[in-house]
Amino acid sequence: MTDSPLVSLLRPVRSGNAFEETVERLLQAIKLGVVAHGAKMPPERELAAQLGISRVTLREAIRALQESGYLEVRRGRYGGAFVVYEPPDPGHGDLRRALNAMGPGELDDALTFRMAVECGAAQVLAERALTPAQITLLRRRLADVNRAGPSDYRRLDTAFHLCIAELTGSPLLAAACADARLRVTDLLNAIPILSFNIQHSALQHAAIVEAILDRDPDRARQAVAEHLEGTAALLRGFLA
Amino acid sequence: MTDSPLVSLLRPVRSGNAFEETVERLLQAIKLGVVAHGAKMPPERELAAQLGISRVTLREAIRALQESGYLEVRRGRYGGAFVVYEPPDPGHGDLRRALNAMGPGELDDALTFRMAVECGAAQVLAERALTPAQITLLRRRLADVNRAGPSDYRRLDTAFHLCIAELTGSPLLAAACADARLRVTDLLNAIPILSFNIQHSALQHAAIVEAILDRDPDRARQAVAEHLEGTAALLRGFLA
DNA sequence: CTCCATTGGTCTGTTTCCAGACTTTTAGAA
DNA sequence: TTCTAAAAGTCTGGAAACAGACCAATGGAG
Secondary structure (H helix, E strand, O other), rough: OOOOOOHHHHOOOOOHHHHHHHHHHHHHHOOOOOOOOEEEEOOHHHOOOOOOHHHHHHHHHHHHHHOOEEEEEEEEOEEEEEEEEOOOOOOOHHHHHHHHHHHOOOOHHHHHHHHHHHHHHHHHHOOOOOOOOHHHHHHHHHHHHHHOOOOOOOHHHHHHHHHHHHOOOOHHHHEEEEEEEHHHHHHOOOOOOOHHHHHHHHHHHHHHHHHHOOOOOHHHHHHHHHHHHHHHHHHHHHHO | OOOOHHHOOOOOOOOOHHHHHHHHHHHHHHHHHOOOOEEOOOHHHHHHHHOOOOOHHHHHHHHHHHHOEEEEEEOOOOOEEOOOOOOOOOOOOOHHHHHHHHOOHOOOOOOHHHHHHHHHHHHHOOOOOOOOHHHHHHHHHHHHHHHHHHHHHHHHHHHHHHHHHHHHHHHHHHHHHHHHHHHHHHHOHHHOOOHOOOOOOOOHHHHHHHHHHOHHHHHHHHHHHHHHHHHHHHHHHHOO
């Protein structure tokens, strides 16, 4: 265990199959509600460019999602790929199933990773002097998630968390946080949204923002850690 | 600026060219001294598997490094690719050159990213109860870097930093830290190693380990932040 | 001295992926 | 009603990457 740095350094160069990877990404964008129900995905050419893949590959992925009922594609001007998917209310077996879909150590890996990068992002942000526009944006996202109904909650919660990372101005860090979030999405989606939890989270979200705006890195870090620990404990509890 | 999460989510699926990416990786392993001067890289088949690429692609990369004088390849049993490279003493223009080789925002991005993930890793680790073996390893790495001579310094410093991430047991986090380190390697290599800096770093390294072993996440976070801030300030200073 | 395991070197056919040109559909503007 | 721009759909040739089998060298074991 924990052998030389070779292990970290000589890790896989490419994630795997471009097609599958793309399907996964788009699926996450849909499930996270980043592209909301009924909304249009960006045009193929644009999307392909952003994802760094060819149009052909992208289209294969889109077709797969179309056939699975996540997207509806319309041609012609003002056409495009529209999201036709609404997150179902999670049943009781769903979390178990989602957990089993992950490898054994994978859950811990994902949770640890998320804890580290999100705490790091909050800390970094709290060390900065934010511009008024940034402050406004952060407050806005906080208000959004606190005002969210059950159908919007996950989406706005995601937006709030990612907003912190994006405000650091580091694309690498933002990508890492997005990645971390992706790895627990399926699990989060399988947890029923309880109003008790929402209210609890709202307090924690507020504490995070407050600490950041107060330029207090330690408090920011702690607030995020506490917040994420709640989710982590919930998920880990189902493994017992 | 700071538009919707789409930006973080729909980032490139694959890093780029497998060949170039591989060359870069191997080069980093060499420059970081992870595979020391005169030592042998793992066998092709093994390496290809670890990097998740075909042997053909790997061999192309190896040949490129061979032709650039980084590796020497010997056939037959006990053959392999041997590192033939010794880091040159950095001259005065080197840092400038390395900095210019990066895009404008890239340096800030890399430094911010590094700050976040390494602080996060230290914090996470400090929340844990470490096994005796883990404690021994951490202390060992600390002692190694503090005992290092100028020729070994970078390598052992890298090993120490990565050790913290690896001890969290999260491959994702370890990979993120390795990645962050990679992005500033060229810059660090261009800085002359001053004994003053080494001594200063030694104190900070010790403080980090102490905080982790004391199970004090805040102090661990602060110690890492302070340590990295030193490097960051040094690099940023050259941009003025 | 012979054998053989281990390692790099080479070849072949296949799959994946790409770049780019071209076609078709469609909704709105003129 | 006609025209146009923006979008998806289609096609082709080629490059990149892979899988896997096979060859060649080499140093140590017996």
